[in-house]
Amino acid sequence: MSRPIAILGGTGPAGMGLALRWARAGETIIIGSRSPERAQEAASKIKQRVGEANVSGAANVAACSAADLLALTVPFEGQAGLIKELKPFFKPGSILIDATVPLAAAIGGRASRTLGVWQGSAAQQTAELVPKGVKVVAAFQNCSADSMNGDDPVECDVIVCSDDPEATQLVCELAASIPGLRAIDGGKLENARIVEQLTALLIGLNIRHKGHGGIRITGLPRSAYRSVG
Amino acid sequence: MSRPIAILGGTGPAGMGLALRWARAGETIIIGSRSPERAQEAASKIKQRVGEANVSGAANVAACSAADLLALTVPFEGQAGLIKELKPFFKPGSILIDATVPLAAAIGGRASRTLGVWQGSAAQQTAELVPKGVKVVAAFQNCSADSMNGDDPVECDVIVCSDDPEATQLVCELAASIPGLRAIDGGKLENARIVEQLTALLIGLNIRHKGHGGIRITGLPRSAYRSVG
Numbered sequence: 001m002s003r004p005i006a007i008l009g010g011t012g013p014a015g016m017g018l019a020l021r022w023a024r025a026g027e028t029i030i031i032g033s034r035s036p037e038r039a040q041e042a043a044s045k046i047k048q049r050v051g052e053a054n055v056s057g058a059a060n061v062a063a064c065s066a067a068d069l070l071a072l073t074v075p076f077e078g079q080a081g082l083i084k085e086l087k088p089f090f091k092p093g094s095i096l097i098d099a100t101v102p103l104a105a106a107i108g109g110r111a112s113r114t115l116g117v118w119q120g121s122a123a124q125q126t127a128e129l130v131p132k133g134v135k136v137v138a139a140f141q142n143c144s145a146d147s148m149n150g151d152d153p154v155e156c157d158v159i160v161c162s163d164d165p166e167a168t169q170l171v172c173e174l175a176a177s178i179p180g181l182r183a184i185d186g187g188k189l190e191n192a193r194i195v196e197q198l199t200a201l202l203i204g205l206n207i208r209h210k211g212h213g214g215i216r217i218t219g220l221p222r223s224a225y226r227s228v229g
Numbered sequence: 230m231s232r233p234i235a236i237l238g239g240t241g242p243a244g245m246g247l248a249l250r251w252a253r254a255g256e257t258i259i260i261g262s263r264s265p266e267r268a269q270e271a272a273s274k275i276k277q278r279v280g281e282a283n284v285s286g287a288a289n290v291a292a293c294s295a296a297d298l299l300a301l302t303v304p305f306e307g308q309a310g311l312i313k314e315l316k317p318f319f320k321p322g323s324i325l326i327d328a329t330v331p332l333a334a335a336i337g338g339r340a341s342r343t344l345g346v347w348q349g350s351a352a353q354q355t356a357e358l359v360p361k362g363v364k365v366v367a368a369f370q371n372c373s374a375d376s377m378n379g380d381d382p383v384e385c386d387v388i389v390c391s392d393d394p395e396a397t398q399l400v401c402e403l404a405a406s407i408p409g410l411r412a413i414d415g416g417k418l419e420n421a422r423i424v425e426q427l428t429a430l431l432i433g434l435n436i437r438h439k440g441h442g443g444i445r446i447t448g449l450p451r452s453a454y455r456s457v458g
Contacts, residue, residue, distance in 0.1 A: 112420075144448055155447035155448055156448075159430070159434075184438075185437065186434065187341075187433055187434075191430060193426075194426045194427060194429060194430040195430065197422075197427075198426075198427060198430075201388070201415070201424065201427075204415070204416055204420060205388075205413065205415065205449060205453070206448075208453075209449045209450060209453035210450060211448050211449035212448040213448045214446070214447040214448045215444055215445065215446060215447065216444065216447055217434060217442050217444060218384035218385060218443040218445055219373055219376065219384055219385075219441040219442045219443045220434060220440035220442055221438060221439060223438070224434070224437075224438035224440060
């Protein structure tokens with residue numbers, strides 16, 4: 001029995017991509033949504049694509065209550081509200097993977113621009129809002145949702161940032177279980193501010209060049225990368 | 230006779246890397262420095278490494294006056310002062326390639342963090358300070374100086390940002406003339422703010438993992454990349 005992963009706000013492209021890829025890697029997934037029906041529909045879609053997938057759907061509150069390994073995949077405008085709503089339901093010591101990017105699209109602006117977040121980044125805002133003891137790990141912001149929802153290896157490096165080295169290592173392993181991805185320890189959570197910005201740059205490049213951009217970090221020793229390959 | 234490139238504040242690792250690589254590509258280079266002697270020494274070093282190099286050294290003012298294709302490779306703390314000093318000497322219509330990154334090291338902080346620049350980025354500050362009609366192109370911020378000063382192909386993509394599409398194209402060609410580099414049109418100059426930040430992230434990764442990090446953008450169509458390869 002693998003430790004279940006609850007993907008909160010998980011019915012959008014970012015959440016579905018993680019659900020699909022982790023289901024393929026054999027993880028137990030609970031997709032969370034405001035609407036339990038939508039969550040169950042999303043789980044069915046994953047099951048149609050992945051034989052033997054261990055995926056269920058539930059309301060966000062139920063999903064949060066059922067796991068101590070969580071991923072947050074809502075648009076920025078929904079982030080703070082969802083965390084406040086879920087605050088009483090986090091298990092002590094949970095790990096929360098935050099893939100949120102403060103795109104200006106959240107307030108009707110461009111997805112190729114970002115908003116300034118007082119705390120420095122969306123992930124640091126999350127860290128301020130969760131109950132004490134919940135460990136926030138920023139990751140997966142740069143992975144193209146289109147690629148994640150496809151069948152090919154995802155040509156992207158995942159820069160994993162948190163203030164808890166053990167949580168970082170666990171999320172590095174989860175990232176590395178997805179074909180194509182390489183996980184890199186990106187240091188403290190504060191570094192998420194740059195990784196988040198990078199998503200806006202990639203979206204701008206995607207618009208300009210019609211692609212599904214990702215990043216690779218070159219020039220680090222082999223020990224810096226964790227991957228299945 | 231190729232159009233000369235003046236590398237202003239060019240005796241540091243960033244400037245020397247560009248001088249070396251462009252000299253190898255057959256460009257005519259004028260290395261600029263506060264001290265003409267140091268500039269000439271720097272030019273001699275390039276000549277020792279590149280047979281037939283067309284490289285000279287001069288005071289920054291003389292270098293700026295002698296070319297309408299310029300590169301700025303000073304640390305952030307020297308950027309505004311140098312541009313103000315050179316303001317009367319820019320030729321109308323010049324192209325200024327800005328590789329500056331507003332690292333917090335400029336004020337005694339960490340090189341893995343950046344300063345907020347009122348205009349949005351170091352390159353946008355430059356654009357505000359140069360005489361009207363001088364076209365600022367942000368590029369080369371993410372190229373490891375160690376790699377640039379070496380002999381191997383440089384494993385990095387150069388995201389070129391400016392508000393002048395012709396200037397962007399010219400700088401893309403100059404970047405692509407360096408083995409290993411691929412140039413990508415990164416859109417408007419304002420996007421430089423993300424590219425600059427990325428350098429601080431790479432420096433943090435270099436410190437953490439002991440490397441010489443660079444980036445590759447994946448997932449764009451082949452037409453998005455310009456390179457010699």
